[in-house]
Amino acid sequence: MxxxxxxxxxxxxxxxxxxxSKSESNRLLLLQALYPEFKLENVSNSDDSNLMTNALSSQSELVDIHHAGTAMRFLTAYFSIQEGRETVLTGSKRMKERPIKILVEALQELGAEISYVENEGYPPIKIKGKKLIKSNVSLKANVSSQYISALLLIASKLENGLELTLEGEITSIPYIKMTLSLLDEIGVETSFIDQVITVKPNTKNLEPKTLVVxxxxxxxxxxxxxxxxxxxxxxxxxxxxxxxxxxxxxxxxxxxxxxxxxxxxxxxxxxxxxxxxxxxxxxxxxxxxxxxxxxxxxxxxxxxxxxxxxxxxxxxxxxxxxxxxxxxxxxxxxxxxxxxxxxxxxxxxxxxxxxxxxxxxxxxxxxxxxxxxxxxxxxxxxxxxxxxxxxxxxxxxxxxxxxxxxx
Structure with a gap:
């Protein structure tokens, strides 16, 4: 039209x-799926956030996120730690042209089981959820900050947390800091010193609260x-x-x-x-x-x-x-x-x-x-x-x- x-x-x-904010909403929706004890207000009414919400509540093996790039990156990390669940994550024709390899390789380094359904390095991807024990991974610092945020969002649910080393000049720092600030706000312990981001593991329930986006x-x-x-x-x-x-x-x-x-x-x-x-x-x-x-x-x-x-x-x-x-x-x-x-x-x-x-x-x-x-x-x-x-x-x-x- x-x-x-x-x-x-x-x-x-x-x-x-x-x-x-779509950026804040999608981060908080994923964190709420990991920690159901807190509530959200003023969540974005965007297609991307609606797709994120639907994907997180879906019981289907096939999850289609259409054009939602943030959801593709965040959900790749999320489904990789859903123990015992198999998920095929796909999207639009354009989404199948958008690279995901850097994030997939970082997750694989942590122990995740992810394979490509069609083309190497691109969605759709098949994810077999499992417990991730490893806690150290490195990533080029000039890649999309969404790859970095995807790892940070699931980090507190990894058995030994995460130590993420960023190599080279860091771009999109505000988006990384947004993710860390939201983790801090819900009670997850983090640090960002020089080129190393650390997220401590969390096994206890967090204090219930309402977060306004x-x-x-x-x-x-x-x-x-x-x-x-x-x-x-x-x-x-x-x-x-x-x-x-x-x-x-x-x-x-x-x-x-x-x-x-x-x-x-x-x-x-x-x-x-x-x-x-x-x-x-x-x-x-x-x-x-x-x-x-x-x-x-x-x-x-x-x-x-x-x-x-x-x-x-x-x-x-x-x-x-x-x-x-x-x-x-x-x-x-x-x-x-x-x-x-x-x-x-x-x-x-x-x-x-x-x-x-x-x-x-x-x-x-x-x-x-x-x-x-x-x-x-x-x-x-x-x-x-x-x-x-x-x-x-x-x-x-x-x-x-x-x-x-x-x-």
């Missing part, structure tokens, strides 16, 4: 309640973009957010100062205000927050400023090759983009073509990142329902602040 976004002007003041900062990024592209004086209030957030994408607050957007916290809300339109070219290393690269690139394009974004090597193995997708779609709109395997370079362009149809490549972030361009020109978003992967109410929320959207 394609949506047409007419050239729109949003309200001077508006507010949005955003669903719980913070709203999703990646989803908030689209409102930062909207504020940046809007007229000076525009205010958007979003909830529920913490000033000392665990989520790496909370760097949006600092990054969007560059675009003239100030952020003010009040209680669990944050108000974004466009203060100035005097904006200069941007150079940014996004190795710790790659999920907001698309949003930032489109913001720069909309404002007609060049940018150099680096640290993007993980974007090639996401729902699509996001670097190629960004180049293709921005150039359709009239921009000029150069990419390498880990960077994107946008040349300034003020002439945005009207009613260009944006392909979304089964990638929720492509649909949402390009939507704010409707503040400049009418635009068509193909396969608009793809946003349900992380933010099902996205289009309704845009309408509520003034976007004109037709099917």
């Amino acid at each position: 394609h949506f047409t976004l007419q050239k729109s002007k949003i309200a001077k003041q508006s507010s949005i309640q955003i669903t719980g 913070e709203s999703d900062w990646s989803s908030a990024s689209y409102y930062f973009s909207i504020a940046a592209i809007s007229e000076v004086g525009t205010e958007i209030t979003i909830a529920s957010y913490k000033e000392n957030s665990l989520q790496g994408d909370s760097v949006l607050v600092d990054i969007y100062k560059h675009f003239g957007v100030t952020s003010t916290y009040q209680g669990n809300s944050i108000t974004l205000k466009k203060e100035t339109s005097n904006i200069t070219p941007l150079t940014l290393d996004l190795k710790n927050a790659p999920d907001i690269a698309q949003t930032i690139a489109v913001t720069c394009f909309a404002l007609g400023i060049p940018c150099d974004l680096t640290g993007l090597h993980t974007l090639k193995i996401k729902e699509t090759d996001r670097l190629v997708a960004l180049k293709t779609e921005i150039e359709k709109l009239g921009g000029q983009v150069e990419i390498t395997d880990k960077s994107l370079h946008l040349l300034a362009s003020n002439n945005i073509k009207e009613l260009v149809s944006i392909a979304t490549y089964n990638d929720h972030r492509m649909a949402m990142a390009f939507a704010p361009l409707a503040l400049k020109e009418a635009i068509i978003i193909e396969d608009a329902a793809v946003v349900s992967k992380s933010y099902p109410t996205f289009w309704d929320d845009l309408k509520s602040i003034g976007f004109q959207i037709t099917k």
